[in-house]
Amino acid sequence: MGNMRWGDVDCAACGESWTSKPSQLYLFRVDLDPSAVLKLGYSSDPARRLRQQLGIARDTPSRILRTVSVPTGHEAVIREKAAHAYMRRHHPEMILPKSVYGDAINTRTEIYRLAAEPILRRLLDCIAADLPLSSP
Template identity: 40%
Template sequence: MTHTSTATPAKFPPTIHARWRETAASKGFDILKRIKDRYHLLLRCRICRATHMGKIFVLMNSQPQCPHCIEARWQGDAEAAGLKWAGRDPQNRHYGFYIADCGHRLRRQLELIKRAAAGICDVRCETCHSRKEQEEAAAQGWELISPDPDGDPNYRLYRHLECGREQRVARVNMQTGRFGCGGCGENWPAAPSHLYAMRFKLPNGAQLVKLGFSRNPDSRLRHQLLKHRSVEAQILKTVPMETGQRALQTEKRLHARLKTAFSDSIAPPVLYAGSINVRSEIYFADVTAEIVRMLDEIATDGAA
């Protein structure tokens, strides 16, 4: 007996209507054929020439997106942000995986990487950043334990290696050493300090001088006072003091003398508010010589 073989008929019509082709062309695609069922088409992108499956309804009623072009943009964003694209997160369509220069694998929001590519923000590796913070703490004799238990992103919880005390410390203070151990360390009234005179030239042209005290004048200037790199600043003179309490008392007496003798030389805060991170006790440069003279006097015989 002879059996006649017949092909299984398609479950959907192969017809591609002219209006579909015209619409696809106007939106940057060519229709190759109908696939899967009567609702889907195989589309070819006219930009990258790659193909993907799309719905007829989407083609006719909105702008289809080529998944290959989208992934190429994600890859371009990754490269612009200094990363290597490692694929989309299958668990969350808003996230992707990236390889940092250090070799660590990062999971980040696609939009965040786009912003980083535009220079709006930075992307950092948590593993390397944590190691850096641990090294900062070790350099000061402390150990990083955890993020701040109170939830402040500017603080961390540290352990003092000398006495074992656990303490919340602002990270910027850990970086600069501008803090003491509440268990065994000296606090500022008892710790050695310095009087200082600093000169500033602001972007607006104003030239000012500041008299103050600090355990570390250079750190005070570089990490606390300056708001912008455009401000020119210089430490003119420092005078060591036995204690912070003595430095504070002496500073107050000097300011009282300056305010009495040079009241017209007190600079208004509005002049420097955007450049120097203080609210008062800044003078115009015409009293610089007098401030330096007073500090020389203190350095010579301790008079105030």
């Protein structure tokens, strides 16, 4: 609904909104108390996404671990959804429920245990090389 209100819905090939703009998949590390978590997602501006849109407190240590450029926001959504589906199918134990990180991050999904970092980095490698997502 918000995307419709702000005019952020258009054609990925010829439009001028997020769907057609260049985007990036990102991997964030957020050092919550008592442990760190990972966030996999996409944004045209990962640094802005990290601080403003995810609602992470300014005093919470966090950093961008990796980004992968993709031609459009539409393509980023497709790649991100495929990566999350891969994790649900092959590594569900790495997915953290909202109850673990609560209101510290303004999202209900897409948060992983720190131990998932090598798997998520490999998925981003596959995406960067335009290869199918594959198991180790």
